[in-house]
Amino acid sequence: KAGVTQTPRYLIKTRGQQVTLSCSPISGHRSVSWYQQTPGQGLQFLFEYFSETQRNKGNFPGRFSGRQFSNSRSEMNVSTLELGDSALYLCASSLNPAKEAFFGQGTRLTVV
Amino acid sequence: GENVEQHPSTLSVQEGDSAVIKCTYSDSASNYFPWYKQELGKGPQLIIDIRSNVGEKKDQRIAVTLNKTAKHFSLHITETQPEDSAVYFCAAWGDTDKLIFGTGTRLQVFP
Numbered sequence: 001k002a003g004v005t006q007t008p009r010y011l012i013k014t015r016g017q018q019v020t021l022s023c024s025p026i027s028g029h030r031s032v033s034w035y036q037q038t039p040g041q042g043l044q045f046l047f048e049y050f051s052e053t054q055r056n057k058g059n060f061p062g063r064f065s066g067r068q069f070s071n072s073r074s075e076m077n078v079s080t081l082e083l084g085d086s087a088l089y090l091c092a093s094s095l096n097p098a099k100e101a102f103f104g105q106g107t108r109l110t111v112v
Numbered sequence: 113g114e115n116v117e118q119h120p121s122t123l124s125v126q127e128g129d130s131a132v133i134k135c136t137y138s139d140s141a142s143n144y145f146p147w148y149k150q151e152l153g154k155g156p157q158l159i160i161d162i163r164s165n166v167g168e169k170k171d172q173r174i175a176v177t178l179n180k181t182a183k184h185f186s187l188h189i190t191e192t193q194p195e196d197s198a199v200y201f202c203a204a205w206g207d208t209d210k211l212i213f214g215t216g217t218r219l220q221v222f223p
Binding site: 004006033035042043045048055056058090097098100101102103104105106 | 144146148153154155156157158161201205208209210211212213214215216
């Protein structure tokens with residue numbers, strides 16, 4: 001059974017640009033959550049999607065957005081990138097909310 | 113808001129010794145407590161979890177204990193091996209309807 005797949009693995013962007021990250025959950029999983037991981041702040045919850053609907057959101061500015069498609073694949077978008085957005089972005093999938101969550105390898109975003 | 117505190121931040125043990133990592137949560141409604149292991153360059157890997165209706169769960173060399181009254185839970189690794197070296201995160205799922213993570217423990221196992 002394939003795990004959670006995140007693409008791309010690495011990204012370098014310039015301040016002010018926007019970026020889209022992709023996450024393909026484990027087959028059959030309908031819930032996808034996104035996290036930002038930085039050395040200083042640890043793992044911070046961004047948002048969760050379930051059945052194409054955002055069901056929960058963390059305390060991030062509106063520049064961070066996401067969506068989920070009918071096949072459960074999810075994308076997150078960050079607009080007007082800032083240096084502080086440099087982080088490892090992790091996606092986790094679960095069968096349903098509050099069930100075991102399995103993480104992908106992450107996308108390492110560097111903003112220069 | 114909901115908070116999870118994790119201690120210690122770093123832990124060094126000799127191969128074969130035991131390691132214990134402790135977490136405390138603030139939301140008394142929390143009912144699901146997973147533990148993750150993250151190796152360098154990889155995403156967190158779920159290694160064990162426990163729900164609030166159970167006090168202890170074991171899986172080979174790994175065990176988790178939960179004390180709901182005191183609102184704390186612990187990860188116990190016995191007979192540590194060098195490949196256990198990683199960063200370990202605890203988490204809790206409660207009324208906020210999302211996983212809240214601890215700040216992580218860097219475990220180093222010396223041969």
